[in-house]
Amino acid sequence: MSKPIGIFDSGVGGTSIWREIRRQLPFEGSVYLADSKNAPYGIKSKEDILQLSIKNTELLLNKDCKLIVVACNTATTNAIDYLRANYNVPFIGIEPAIKPAALRTKSKKVGVLATKGTLSSRLFHNTSRMFAEGIEVIEQEGTGLVELIEAGKLAAEETKTLLVKYIDPMLQQGIDCLVLGCTHYPYLLPMLKELLPQNITIIDSGEAVARQTKAVLAKNNLLESADNHSEYVFYSNSNVDVLKGLVGSPDSEVEYLDF
CATH class of the missing domain: 3.40.50.1860 (Rossmann fold)
Known part of the structure; x- marks a missing residue:
């Protein structure tokens, strides 16, 4: 069997x-x-x-x-x-796809949207150190996003407001790759594609x-x-x-x- x-x-x-x-x-x-x-x-x-x-x-x-x-x-x-x-x-x-982002970035600035538990972990920092030499990794906690996705609010205005709050500072710092460091976040891809400029590459681990x-x-x-x-x-x-x-x-x- x-x-x-x-x-x-x-x-x-x-x-x-x-x-x-x-x-x-x-x-x-x-x-x-x-x-x-x-x-x-x-x-x-x-x-x-x-x-x-x-x-x-x-x-x-x-x-x-x-x-x-x-x-x-x-x-x-x-x-x-x-x-x-x-x-x-x-x-x-x-784990967050730091390596492919580091290989893709031209601006040498990569954004990582993830939970506090991931960003504060030893494995995340070891991966960043190993694969992102010479790359600025801009970390952003996605506080509240998992709860909204769990509630099925994939297209809700409150989800959009929260995403804008998290993404805008990374864009202002010049990222050209955004790593989705939580398996919930790919369900926000339709909204992310609507919010992000076309030159931003979105990378997840699936x-x-x-x-x-x-x-x-x-x-x-x-x-x-x-x-x-x-x-x-x-x-x-x-x-x-x-x-x-x-x-x-x-x-x-x-x-x-x-x-």
């Missing part, structure tokens, strides 16, 4: 990663945990983030997942080293994460064959309506689960 890929996030944002995984790996089934009850992780302590990540990991292992994608920048930066050291499955993490997932599955002989029927199961411990709206399709099952 085939085993699914496990994916967890502090809510619905990681479904942006799930979409890319489904596109690149159409024969792989998946189990997704939306820990919306505890969103956002970005304002929690490192210890709280670690405990939530352990809880999510163990639930996915109980669902017989063969690989786990930590589809949350904050959980990756604060917990993935512990998870890899303590559980016997491959883990794929998410495609690279899906490629890495495929590579790790292949390396561990865990890839499904082309005749496998994929099933996608989603669990939320909060209101499932937003999650259903984002992933609803005939081959997706969305359920409430108290975890």
Whole structure:
């Protein structure tokens, strides 16, 4: 019997990663945990983030997942080293796409929109130091954006007002690349494209994460064959309506689960 890929996030944002995984790996089934009850992780302590990540990991292992994608920048930066050291499955993490932004920028100024938990993490600073030598990285906390996305307010005026408040200072400092450092933020792409000048390149991690997932599955002989029927199961411990709206399709099952 085939085993699914496990994916967890502090809510619905990681479904942006799930979409890319489904596109690149159409024969792989998946189990997704939306820990919306505890969103956002970005304002929690490192210890709280670690405990939530352990809880999510163990639930996915109980669902017989063969690989786990930590589809949350904050959980990756604060917990993935512990998870890899303590559980016997491959883990794929998410971190802000500093490297591709550093390669693309002409102005040598890159904006990063992320949560406090990501921007303050050791992994984020190590990545910035490693890949952004000679590049000015302008950090901006996206306080409040995750909550608005979790509430389904993807096109609301209050979301737009908040985005303008965060983006304008980065534009004034001359960025030409904007890194989306939270898996929730790709759901704001329509609004971002409307607000940003055409010369600004928007970069998120979804495609690279899906490629890495495929590579790790292949390396561990865990890839499904082309005749496998994929099933996608989603669990939320909060209101499932937003999650259903984002992933609803005939081959997706969305359920409430108290975890």
